[in-house]
Amino acid sequence: MIIRRKASSLGLALLASCTLLTPAISVADNKVKVGMITTLSGGGAGLGIDVHDGFMLAIAQSGNKNIEVVVEDDQRKPDVAVQLADQMIQSEKVDVLTGIIWSNLAMAVIPSATAQGKIYLSPNAGPSVLAGKGCHPNYFNVAWQNDELHEAAGAYATDEGYGKSFILAPNYPAGKDALTGYKRYFKGEIAGELYTKLGQTDYAAELAQIRASDADSVFFFLPGGMGISFLKQYSGSGIELPVVGPAFSFDQGILQAVGDAALGIKNTSQWNKDIDNPTNAAFVESFQAEYGRLPSLYASQGFDTANLLLSAMDKAEVDDTEAFRAALKLADFKSVRGDFKFGNNQHPVQDIYVREVIKEGDVYTNKIIATALSDHADSYAADCSL
Amino acid sequence: MSTILLIEQLLNGIQFGVMLFLMAAGLTLIFGVMGLINLAHGSLYMIGAFAAASVATLTGSFVLAILASVVAAALFGAIVEFSIMRRLYERDHLDQVLATFALILIFSEGTRWMFGSFPLYLDVPEMLSGTVLLPGGIHYSRYRLAIIVIGLLVGVGLYLLISKTRIGMRIRAGENDREMIGALGIDISKLYTSVFALGAGLAGLAGALVGAIQSVQVGMGEPVLILAFVVIVIGGIGSIKGAFIGALLVGVTDTLGRVLLPIAFGSFMETSQAASVGSSLSSMLIYLLMAVVLLFKPSGLFGRTQS
Numbered sequence: 052m053i054i055r056r057k058a059s060s061l062g063l064a065l066l067a068s069c070t071l072l073t074p075a076i077s078v079a080d081n082k083v084k085v086g087m088i089t090t091l092s093g094g095g096a097g098l099g100i101d102v103h104d105g106f107m108l109a110i111a112q113s114g115n116k117n118i119e120v121v122v123e124d125d126q127r128k129p130d131v132a133v134q135l136a137d138q139m140i141q142s143e144k145v146d147v148l149t150g151i152i153w154s155n156l157a158m159a160v161i162p163s164a165t166a167q168g169k170i171y172l173s174p175n176a177g178p179s180v181l182a183g184k185g186c187h188p189n190y191f192n193v194a195w196q197n198d199e200l201h202e203a204a205g206a207y208a209t210d211e212g213y214g215k216s217f218i219l220a221p222n223y224p225a226g227k228d229a230l231t232g233y234k235r236y237f238k239g240e241i242a243g244e245l246y247t248k249l250g251q252t253d254y255a256a257e258l259a260q261i262r263a264s265d266a267d268s269v270f271f272f273l274p275g276g277m278g279i280s281f282l283k284q285y286s287g288s289g290i291e292l293p294v295v296g297p298a299f300s301f302d303q304g305i306l307q308a309v310g311d312a313a314l315g316i317k318n319t320s321q322w323n324k325d326i327d328n329p330t331n332a333a334f335v336e337s338f339q340a341e342y343g344r345l346p347s348l349y350a351s352q353g354f355d356t357a358n359l360l361l362s363a364m365d366k367a368e369v370d371d372t373e374a375f376r377a378a379l380k381l382a383d384f385k386s387v388r389g390d391f392k393f394g395n396n397q398h399p400v401q402d403i404y405v406r407e408v409i410k411e412g413d414v415y416t417n418k419i420i421a422t423a424l425s426d427h428a429d430s431y432a433a434d435c436s437l
Numbered sequence: 438m439s440t441i442l443l444i445e446q447l448l449n450g451i452q453f454g455v456m457l458f459l460m461a462a463g464l465t466l467i468f469g470v471m472g473l474i475n476l477a478h479g480s481l482y483m484i485g486a487f488a489a490a491s492v493a494t495l496t497g498s499f500v501l502a503i504l505a506s507v508v509a510a511a512l513f514g515a516i517v518e519f520s521i522m523r524r525l526y527e528r529d530h531l532d533q534v535l536a537t538f539a540l541i542l543i544f545s546e547g548t549r550w551m552f553g554s555f556p557l558y559l560d561v562p563e564m565l566s567g568t569v570l571l572p573g574g575i576h577y578s579r580y581r582l583a584i585i586v587i588g589l590l591v592g593v594g595l596y597l598l599i600s601k602t603r604i605g606m607r608i609r610a611g612e613n614d615r616e617m618i619g620a621l622g623i624d625i626s627k628l629y630t631s632v633f634a635l636g637a638g639l640a641g642l643a644g645a646l647v648g649a650i651q652s653v654q655v656g657m658g659e660p661v662l663i664l665a666f667v668v669i670v671i672g673g674i675g676s677i678k679g680a681f682i683g684a685l686l687v688g689v690t691d692t693l694g695r696v697l698l699p700i701a702f703g704s705f706m707e708t709s710q711a712a713s714v715g716s717s718l719s720s721m722l723i724y725l726l727m728a729v730v731l732l733f734k735p736s737g738l739f740g741r742t743q744s
Contacts, residue, residue, distance in 0.1 A: 097556075248719075252652070308653070310558055
């Protein structure tokens, strides 16, 4: 871990020195200043670190000297994020903002940033409001709309012929979106529906209810540490129903902590390291070489976000907002997901896969086994007036 | 809802309560004997879990991991007491809160620096995995049953230690009159260090036991700390017996509330709405319990009445 940190800070130092040098030697034509506000400490820091590392890797690989990135830690706190955004817009005078992981922080920052004329590229959070009625020409989401992976899980459960699902999620907006998303595509009955406390780590009571129900499958959305606890306790509970979930509880960063309890479980994702295209293969290899670990979903999203930005910089000046937005919307870059295109609401239209957790040597990871939804656009796009 | 499910949930409540007791016992002991509010108690819980996870990875032995958790947390507790806490006994509670809050930040960042931001791996031992069939046809997790047994054993051990041994006598004397035990020629500083280490060790044990079924990560101690404070407020500050009863009450109330409230609301509301309302209300339940207890017994169930 220390080595990894050293490597990444060395990379940062190199990058910083590059950006320091450039103004002296080149007439910075379309120099772009990026403000990255992401979670680097506290709960969920792993996600922010991955987005950051993926983003920086793409920029380092591009060799583009006309980009400067200012990184700040939001500590997963909305008030801190808002303060940082103000600071970046007013004193740092950034052109583009990115990096936020959590939907509640995104809602606190993005609407005001885009209203002030800044471009926002979301590498993760995709709250439904910003995809539908609240969509904005300056807001682009490079990851997904929040409901999408859950919708794919519902579609997969239907394909598998499950008739009765027990579903649970934390009691907060993204949790409710998750269950709504699952139910939107699941054609069977709901055997039980539970909302757990946000941040809860003991699921004894919930597991007893699952056991007592007559469900034939379980769907859960419990991001981060919550999911680790749930899966470990599920595997020790003797319940043998098949489990489906979104990729968030099966990500590279946490799979090692879940261990054997996750083996064989099916989860939905728009990315995996085995998607077969040259960009992805090169990404996985170079990420591993740079940071000494396998990339995660979040790292892939950070990488794509940076490449999208770089592709727009090739086509337009950032000062010409109209042209720059059009260049972003074209999404003319090689995504690790293969094809990448934006829908009318500037959210991806993409395939969502079903992955299975496997063990490769000593490392727990995923492999793609099916496609749950093809060319899937989110369910709010129709409400967007763009 | 069937009787079997209800009994199973009752067991879950007891298991949760017993775990809270391990945390609350140390917290209340340190407050009772030394008059010290230690917010960093949750960090000792985290240290226990990280020590256990590291030793388990190195040796593969769960027993050694548990031992390591107790030793590491007790050792850190003793060091912290020796180097920092001892300067705070005479200060008022606000200073103690500030200083121990700073310790939380130091321990969290220190742990992150050493182990990184990604959660660690600690597994339930083979012997304790799976379920066991209890009388009445209840399938219950073997590991959770083990936590109940360990918690009860520790409870009995603490009771014996405090009521039957010489050290216990001194601890009790220290609770009542600090100057008197000094006058009796007992080395107060040694007594304080050992009480602190004992409390820390219990928190470390709780962290390791829970770490195996949850995730071992930075910040895992804070939510438990809040519950432990609720427990000692309900039980009466400084009372081990109070901590025990309070912990069981909180554990059972929380678990049954989570299960029964959504069902109760479901009888007259749409299911998914009932699930959401019931779940929101159930997270308030233990605070309501605390308020009700304090209404009738302002110093907690077993607290000494203020003179």
